[in-house]
Amino acid sequence: MTISQSPAPARSDVAAATSPGSSPRHPYTVHGAVLTAGALAWAGAMAFTGIDPQTRATEVAFSVSSGLFQVGLLFLLRTLWRTQALGTGRLARAVLRIEAVAVALAIGSTAGDGLGLTDMDQLGWILLDMFWPLSMMGMFLIGIRIAVAGRWKGVTRFWPMVAESWAVVTIPVLAVFGDTAAHVVACAHLVVGYAVLGVLVSRKQD
Template sequence: MTISHSPAPARSDVAADALGTSTTTRPFLLHGRVLTVGALTWAGAMAFTGLDPRTDGAAVAFAAGSGLFQVGVLFLLRTLWRTRAIGEGRFARVVLRVEAVAVALAMCSTLADGLGLTNMGQVGWMLLDAFWPLSMLGMFLIGIRIAVAGRWRGVTRWWPLVAESWAVVTIPALGIFGETVGHVVACAHLVVGYAVLGFLVSRKQD
């Protein structure tokens, strides 16, 4: 008779298996969820405050939502780094580092807006505020590179380009159709683009 002993699984193992969130099979689950929550939070805040908040309370809500979205973008950049989504060379690593810095500076602008510190009459604040659109433009270019590189397969190869076209879709919509339509486009695009991308990222494997 053969007797074998198997060690009892650690509590963390049981929890991971029970939730179906093993870091071995879905290492980017947290990254994707943060991106999705951030996109939905910003879209929700924007739906109530508009694109240009008029009151202090609205400004705080808008800053909180957009700030959480920016945190999600940083998690997305970390996923791109770990999967070498835009390439393995030095240039690809530099691009992701530069974009991470741009997003971080945009987050500083968001925080300043929420605290009511921003003064657009001063050059320094204007330059800091510019990192918001610049960071979004950078993500759009990264989305193009993901599609060209082809290291992500299937729908995940193309969906980053859909999500990261937020600025290049929303801004023209505002200019052509006005604030009402632009507002709807901005909110809807976040849900269809970044929120869905977060779901796709959460299911990615190494």
């Protein structure tokens, strides 16, 4: 009888095994691809619907595409969790958990809009709708923390802060320059920010 032993798999081996389509060298390929696809889908739809859809058809298109983007954010948060991008302490893990809940609730708001269920005369829907901007602001603060923590290296250390500044850039442009300028900035920022971040995430190694 032959007895053989093999070493326990490294974390990158486990990541590859649990992420179909990825490789041991790049275990976050799927995560990055979903983020990029969501950002491009929302930017593309927004180019036609505007930042404030006025018809039922444009509202559905806006909601579906922005929902895909929000799913991409969940994949990004999973990457941040697994790479401990914010740090190794309990606070860092708690922040990511809270942000994941905020994004999930924002998805609920988006689904309500797409299905035509949202009623802004009801307090519950008003509170749920607030998680859209709150979740985006949370992502911006997380981007700052990634840069400060320095656990991601090179361009990936600072690009999350660039990508996740979408809300803090678009909303002031809307307030100062109006819908047309905000429309252009919102679409361009998604492509330059989150779509590129997805590519960077897909190339990350453990």
